[in-house]
Amino acid sequence: MAEQEHLLIAALPPNSDYYTYLTLIEYNLSPENIPILHKVLQDEKLTTNIGWDLVHLLVPFLPESEACLLDIARLGNPREVILKVTESLRLIEHEEDAVGLTDSMDALAGATTDSKEKAESSTYPLKSAPTASGASSSGSAQMVELPPPLPLGVSHFNALLSMLAILHPRIRTKAPSKFLSVTLQAILASFSGAQSHREEMVLAIVKCVKEMVGVKRPALPSRKSSGMLTSRSTASATRAPAADPEGTIESSADVDDGEREMQDRLLQSFVTHVVEEYLLGLPSDDDVPGMAWCSRIMEKLHSERTIPDKQTLAGRFQAEGRLQRRIDAVGQLVTLAQDLKLSDDTLLAAATTVEKVAAAGSATQDEDDPPDSAGDIPLSRIGSILIYTAKQVAGILYDSGKLSESQPFAIFPDHQELLKHCLASVDQGSGALGTEPEPLIDAVLALGHILLERNAMGEPATDEQFNEYLQVTALLSSNCPSPNLRGHAHYLTSTILRSHPDDNVKLAFIRDTLEHCPFENLKVSAVGWVKGETVEANPPTSPGTGGQGHQHGADVEETPKSVFATPLALDSLAPYLFPSLQAELVTAPLHDAWMNFQTNISFYLTSLNFLYLLLSARHLHQSLGIKDLWTNSDVAGSFLQPLRDAGKRFKEAMEDGGKLEEERTDELLAELGLLDETIERVTNAVRFLNET
Numbered sequence: 001m002a003e004q005e006h007l008l009i010a011a012l013p014p015n016s017d018y019y020t021y022l023t024l025i026e027y028n029l030s031p032e033n034i035p036i037l038h039k040v041l042q043d044e045k046l047t048t049n050i051g052w053d054l055v056h057l058l059v060p061f062l063p064e065s066e067a068c069l070l071d072i073a074r075l076g077n078p079r080e081v082i083l084k085v086t087e088s089l090r091l092i093e094h095e096e097d098a099v100g101l102t103d104s105m106d107a108l109a110g111a112t113t114d115s116k117e118k119a120e121s122s123t124y125p126l127k128s129a130p131t132a133s134g135a136s137s138s139g140s141a142q143m144v145e146l147p148p149p150l151p152l153g154v155s156h157f158n159a160l161l162s163m164l165a166i167l168h169p170r171i172r173t174k175a176p177s178k179f180l181s182v183t184l185q186a187i188l189a190s191f192s193g194a195q196s197h198r199e200e201m202v203l204a205i206v207k208c209v210k211e212m213v214g215v216k217r218p219a220l221p222s223r224k225s226s227g228m229l230t231s232r233s234t235a236s237a238t239r240a241p242a243a244d245p246e247g248t249i250e251s252s253a254d255v256d257d258g259e260r261e262m263q264d265r266l267l268q269s270f271v272t273h274v275v276e277e278y279l280l281g282l283p284s285d286d287d288v289p290g291m292a293w294c295s296r297i298m299e300k301l302h303s304e305r306t307i308p309d310k311q312t313l314a315g316r317f318q319a320e321g322r323l324q325r326r327i328d329a330v331g332q333l334v335t336l337a338q339d340l341k342l343s344d345d346t347l348l349a350a351a352t353t354v355e356k357v358a359a360a361g362s363a364t365q366d367e368d369d370p371p372d373s374a375g376d377i378p379l380s381r382i383g384s385i386l387i388y389t390a391k392q393v394a395g396i397l398y399d400s401g402k403l404s405e406s407q408p409f410a411i412f413p414d415h416q417e418l419l420k421h422c423l424a425s426v427d428q429g430s431g432a433l434g435t436e437p438e439p440l441i442d443a444v445l446a447l448g449h450i451l452l453e454r455n456a457m458g459e460p461a462t463d464e465q466f467n468e469y470l471q472v473t474a475l476l477s478s479n480c481p482s483p484n485l486r487g488h489a490h491y492l493t494s495t496i497l498r499s500h501p502d503d504n505v506k507l508a509f510i511r512d513t514l515e516h517c518p519f520e521n522l523k524v525s526a527v528g529w530v531k532g533e534t535v536e537a538n539p540p541t542s543p544g545t546g547g548q549g550h551q552h553g554a555d556v557e558e559t560p561k562s563v564f565a566t567p568l569a570l571d572s573l574a575p576y577l578f579p580s581l582q583a584e585l586v587t588a589p590l591h592d593a594w595m596n597f598q599t600n601i602s603f604y605l606t607s608l609n610f611l612y613l614l615l616s617a618r619h620l621h622q623s624l625g626i627k628d629l630w631t632n633s634d635v636a637g638s639f640l641q642p643l644r645d646a647g648k649r650f651k652e653a654m655e656d657g658g659k660l661e662e663e664r665t666d667e668l669l670a671e672l673g674l675l676d677e678t679i680e681r682v683t684n685a686v687r688f689l690n691e692t
Helices: 018-028 034-040 044-061 066-075 078-091 094-109 115-120 152-170 177-192 198-213 257-280 293-301 313-319 321-339 344-351 354-360 381-397 414-422 438-453 463-479 483-499 503-516 520-537 545-551 567-577 582-587 590-616 618-624 626-632 635-653 666-691
Strands: 126-130 141-145
Touching: 018 044, 034 066, 044 066, 044 078, 044 152, 066 078, 066 152, 078 152, 078 177, 152 177, 152 198, 177 198, 177 257, 198 257, 198 321, 257 321, 257 344, 257 381, 257 438, 293 313, 293 381, 293 438, 293 483, 313 321, 321 381, 344 381, 344 414, 381 414, 381 438, 414 438, 414 463, 438 463, 438 483, 463 483, 463 503, 463 520, 483 503, 483 520, 503 520, 503 567, 520 567, 520 590, 567 590, 567 618, 567 626, 582 590, 582 635, 590 618, 590 626, 590 635, 590 666, 618 626, 618 666, 626 635, 626 666, 635 666
Parallel strands: none
Antiparallel strands: 126 141
């Protein structure tokens, strides 16, 4: 059939009215007819009248219908088409799409074992394509790498954003922010519902926003292995768009400053919310929390601390494609934030302004109630601090480990304010702190590490402020499920604690932790803090120094003695370091005693090892009053003996027919054996008290 006889050509207006012609398209639309429709849509008048009604008909035919959709974006009424595109964005069902993709991938994995079919179904199949210079000549084909097929929902999302990138610059109205607000909310809502391939969606978002605002800088090149390849280009996308048929102004330059400021703020707010949604949605498998910023900056700045022959997280981010894709996506978004002129001061102000955010609503506020001014548009609090941290980390990871010295940001009071606003409040209960998304905890801790490396401590206004900061980081070191993050939180807590110049403040915090903290691993840390302060305050005396110091004592001003160099510190901590355990482990019912023992075994072993140090280090005996401590606190009777009796009690109960027989494992028996050995070492070291 000749093309002119095709129904979609023969029935063109004025041979039929627009409504009738639209109905013909709806009932005759098929993949075979899409090329004809593409030609028909080059008529600007026709596309202006029917284009917006075609959007919902063409989206299911993607990717074949992409050229037609771009025709509609270029020539249709932009105000009407934008409404249809945003409606289509919200209708994308990513969850079902993700399930379907998983099923198809599983089916593919278990299909045939034929080598040829396996090769053709690989992630990046090699296909033949004509070379640019020899499309019509014989033997001019070349092998090209094609990206894997995207899930249907992601393909729809990317195509619709390509339309929006064309539509928004076409609008000529005095208040384009009303259309922009609706669009950005729809994009964010659709992105939030996606379960996979978020990196490809991030790339589409970045390209769309840059085209909307006219950013000339090209998008950062993504790694070939990441799969973040651009969609196929079409001729329609390169043709000049039509004018706004309902335009009320000549050009975008006629928009007043207040309206332009509101558009800028909408885009800034949007990118902060996208960053929050993307980063907090990252899976934290294999103990890779989000971007693993903490580990990567520590590996960069302190390579001597890495374990030889063990792969570092920095190495994993270089070698593993899924982690490379994260770097690509975050890099694209941070660059976009810079293009949108999001300054560090603005980001930090947004991260610590909870009241303003709560009063103004969120980025997904009611579309029927658009903002009246730029001041009504809040940035994402979490997204802002994530962008700020990403910029600071990038300066270390990708700038030869350079640390900026010009930042006015410090641990006190700035980082403490971030802890208050970005993490669960301690007032809400200690159980909530540490359960936040791991990428957020990693970012907040990474910023703390950077400030330590810059020696940007600041100064706490009060001892209470100092203790509040340590309380948060210490609870993170205990509550956080990620061993990686617990270790970084512990390092931050220990370093900040030891930085305080007043030993009495340190002692008070340690005592409070030992007395009131319900978490065994945090009490273990507290014992480590006591040990560190004690060893540092009481170095072994070199031969001859004592006499020399006495000789010049009248001429040299003596340094005030640390509280950890006196018996006071250990005397005040003894009831918590070496508690009375008779009631808990010996006289309590067997199962209750066993539960207590299992919960606190690490603490018991740590305290025993510290006790062994105090007994065997003879130079500590007199200055710290260790003999009096041993006698007055009844360490042997109330702490050591109950542990010895409890170990014997549990081993007997684990024998055949005993009440704890089912609990017996090689690991537990080894743990009980270690307890016996440690108690024996401490008991043997008591003799050193009589030698001083």
